[in-house]
Amino acid sequence: xxxxxxxxxxxxxxxxxxxxxxALFAADGTVLGAGRNRRIQHDDPSVHGETDAFxxxxxxxxxxxxxxxxxxxxxxxxxGLVRQFGIGAVIVGENVTFDGGHEWLREHGVEVxxxxxxxCIDLMADFIEREPLxxxxxxxx
Amino acid sequence: xxxxxxxxxxxxxxxxxxxxxxALFAADGTVLGAGRNRRIQHDDPSVHGETDAFxxxxxxxxxxxxxxxxxxxxxxxxxGLVRQFGIGAVIVGENVTFDGGHEWLREHGVEVxxxxxxxCIDLMADFIEREPLxxxxxxxx
Numbered sequence: 001x002x003x004x005x006x007x008x009x010x011x012x013x014x015x016x017x018x019x020x021x022x023a024l025f026a027a028d029g030t031v032l033g034a035g036r037n038r039r040i041q042h043d044d045p046s047v048h049g050e051t052d053a054f055x056x057x058x059x060x061x062x063x064x065x066x067x068x069x070x071x072x073x074x075x076x077x078x079x080g081l082v083r084q085f086g087i088g089a090v091i092v093g094e095n096v097t098f099d100g101g102h103e104w105l106r107e108h109g110v111e112v113x114x115x116x117x118x119x120c121i122d123l124m125a126d127f128i129e130r131e132p133l134x135x136x137x138x139x140x141x
Numbered sequence: 142x143x144x145x146x147x148x149x150x151x152x153x154x155x156x157x158x159x160x161x162x163x164a165l166f167a168a169d170g171t172v173l174g175a176g177r178n179r180r181i182q183h184d185d186p187s188v189h190g191e192t193d194a195f196x197x198x199x200x201x202x203x204x205x206x207x208x209x210x211x212x213x214x215x216x217x218x219x220x221g222l223v224r225q226f227g228i229g230a231v232i233v234g235e236n237v238t239f240d241g242g243h244e245w246l247r248e249h250g251v252e253v254x255x256x257x258x259x260x261c262i263d264l265m266a267d268f269i270e271r272e273p274l275x276x277x278x279x280x281x282x
Contacts, residue, residue: 080221140226
């Protein structure tokens with residue numbers, strides 16, 4: 001499942017964007033929607049990896065059985081999305097380069113798995129080193 | 142300021158959408174962006190009033206001095222947006238028909254003003270009575 005999100009992050013990197021990817025999966029493992037951060041590509045600060053994947057999935061009647069997989073710990077914006085729509089589980093590729101709201105989600109009943117995937121870490125660490133201002137803008141700093 | 146948001150909500154209602162509007166203001170009162178819930182119009186669950194206004198405002202370097210005005214108490218998704226990007230103040234038209242994350246925002250340093258505007262209440266109460274399923278879908282219930 002993380003491979004789908006990483007492929008999105010790599011695609012974003014090739015487009016010159018922030019390398020964060022995500023995908024929303026149904027209980028049977030079907031990809032409902034995949035997306036990536038496109039702040040730079042679309043000049044749009046509202047398109048984070050998770051919100052793009054959520055949007056790509058279209059209108060779903062129930063999110064409880066879905067899983068959001070993201071290459072990076074979800075920021076408050078994306079954590080709020082998960083909580084509001086009752087997404088049942090979140091898989092996080094890494095929380096080394098950025099630590100968002102996944103513990104808060106766990107406290108509110110979301111099944112959270114945090115990995116320490118080196119590919120995800122390298123993608124973000126390289127980007128932050130090259131483009132610190134763009135990254136700070138993306139997280140409102 | 143609330144008038145700008147209410148006008149967006151009324152426009153949304155005329156389009157057949159969920160009547161929630163919002164606008165992001167600069168410190169000098171300039172409207173940076175205005176928007177409305179367009180789940181129905183765009184068949185897109187990611188377009189809430191606040192996220193639409195945020196998107197319309199484009200990339201801003203700093204949100205601390207901005208104010209988000211919304212006709213309805215912000216859900217967790219929109220509250221997360223406000224917290225992540227450090228929007229300094231939120232003005233809420235009403236929290237009678239839905240009570241979201243504005244108290245959490247206040248705890249985290251956002252200046253929150255909650256009004257009890259009858260026009261905002263009537264817009265939502267009428268919509269919820271007519272379209273309870275669409276409304277429940279919008280808040281993940």
